[in-house]
Amino acid sequence: MNILIAILVLGVIAALFGALLGYASVRFHVEGDPIVEQLDALLPQTQCGQCGYPGCKPYAEAVANGEAINKCAPGGEDTIKKIADLLGVDVQPIDENHEQDDTSQSNRPKVAFIIEEDCIGCTKCIQACPVDAILGAAKQMHTILIDECTGCDLCVAPCPVDCIEMRPTPDTIQNWQWDLNKIAVKQVD
Amino acid sequence: MTDYALLLIGTVLVNNFVLVQFLGLCPFMGVSSRTETAIGMSFATTFVMTLASLLSYLVTTYLLAPLNLEYLTTMSFILVIAVVVQFTEMVVHKTSNSLYRLLGIFLPLITTNCAVLGVALLNLRLQHNFFESIIYGFGAAVGFSLVLIMFSAMREKLTNADVPTPFKGAAIAMITAGLMSLAFMGFSGLVKI
Numbered sequence: 001m002n003i004l005i006a007i008l009v010l011g012v013i014a015a016l017f018g019a020l021l022g023y024a025s026v027r028f029h030v031e032g033d034p035i036v037e038q039l040d041a042l043l044p045q046t047q048c049g050q051c052g053y054p055g056c057k058p059y060a061e062a063v064a065n066g067e068a069i070n071k072c073a074p075g076g077e078d079t080i081k082k083i084a085d086l087l088g089v090d091v092q093p094i095d096e097n098h099e100q101d102d103t104s105q106s107n108r109p110k111v112a113f114i115i116e117e118d119c120i121g122c123t124k125c126i127q128a129c130p131v132d133a134i135l136g137a138a139k140q141m142h143t144i145l146i147d148e149c150t151g152c153d154l155c156v157a158p159c160p161v162d163c164i165e166m167r168p169t170p171d172t173i174q175n176w177q178w179d180l181n182k183i184a185v186k187q188v189d
Numbered sequence: 190m191t192d193y194a195l196l197l198i199g200t201v202l203v204n205n206f207v208l209v210q211f212l213g214l215c216p217f218m219g220v221s222s223r224t225e226t227a228i229g230m231s232f233a234t235t236f237v238m239t240l241a242s243l244l245s246y247l248v249t250t251y252l253l254a255p256l257n258l259e260y261l262t263t264m265s266f267i268l269v270i271a272v273v274v275q276f277t278e279m280v281v282h283k284t285s286n287s288l289y290r291l292l293g294i295f296l297p298l299i300t301t302n303c304a305v306l307g308v309a310l311l312n313l314r315l316q317h318n319f320f321e322s323i324i325y326g327f328g329a330a331v332g333f334s335l336v337l338i339m340f341s342a343m344r345e346k347l348t349n350a351d352v353p354t355p356f357k358g359a360a361i362a363m364i365t366a367g368l369m370s371l372a373f374m375g376f377s378g379l380v381k382i
Binding site: 002005006009010013014017020021024025028029030034035086087088187189 | 223225226248252253256257258261264265268269272275276279280282283286287290291349350351
């Protein structure tokens with residue numbers, strides 16, 4: 001008899017609490033996973049796939065599920081910092097493997113450069129250029145409009161004399177960046 | 190009234206649950222690496238502990254004691270705590286998603302925080318009345334929060350400190366916790382309960 005009462009009492013408590021939790025789960029229902037939307041908003045939306053995911057949204061979903069936050073090369077350190085703030089994790093340096101595609105030695109974008117002594121004026125690179133950034137005519141020396149060049153590499157392969165190379169954009173007052181993070185700071189106690 | 194104030198101070202400082210009674214050590218070590226997380230955890234635990242000690246008092250006094258079912262206390266307390274933790278988890282998920290992600294696995298693990306069950310069982314053993322139970326639970330939670338936040342602040346400083354290699358990480362954290370415990374021994378004798 002005692003055991004029956006004990007079972008009954010525990011059953012009643014459990015049923016009461018179950019009802020409470022059931023009500024709470026309806027009352028405090030959370031729609032979807034808003035974190036993915038927030039992450040997606042932070043990413044640069046270039047859909048470049050350098051992170052190894054097919055686009056920014058899939059990468060945002062992967063980050064929400066615990067993928068490393070440092071794979072977005074176009075976003076750079078700013079994006080990593082924002083994602084770290086949102087998720088409450090530590091800032092990580094950008095992943096080197098995913099950095100190589102658009103920026104190798106330096107973080108600056110590159111533009112094509114024509115070594116003008118070698119140019120034979122074949123116009124093949126002009127046809128390859130998607131943004132008409134190469135100026136020239138048949139049997140005349142060509143040159144690059146640096147302001148137009150997107151650094152896409154497409155003109156390098158067609159050149160028969162290999163006179164085009166990709167060079168980092170030159171430092172000017174406009175694009176100079178103080179790389180203060182690169183200066184080692186040692187904490188003195 | 191003075192009794193209640195003394196009970197509160199005594200629970201927070203003199204009989205601190207973490208540093209004097211050594212209850213709830215896993216979240217103390219687990220979520221103390223960042224102050225933000227520690228603060229979130231403190232609020233969640235305070236909520237759970239206070240509510241759990243209140244509910245467990247009600248369950249023992251009005252359900253188990255009249256039916257002579259005192260042997261079911263531990264079991265029903267676990268039930269009460271699990272429900273309160275689940276409830277807290279839902280509320281936190283709804284109100285602050287970032288806090289929910291910060292606390293992660295430690296939020297459901299409040300269920301197994303021995304300090305929470307400890308409060309409920311100690312309430313029973315010390316024969317506290319309704320208000321004393323609530324104050325005892327709240328005081329224990331405040332004490333827990335106090336040392337957790339202090340400890341996390343110290344650990345954040347420690348990550349920048351020049352710690353000898355053999356002591357890096359968990360080792361220095363343990364030593365710090367031990368020193369804090371020693372320091373809290375200084376409070377004994379402040380309040381006689």
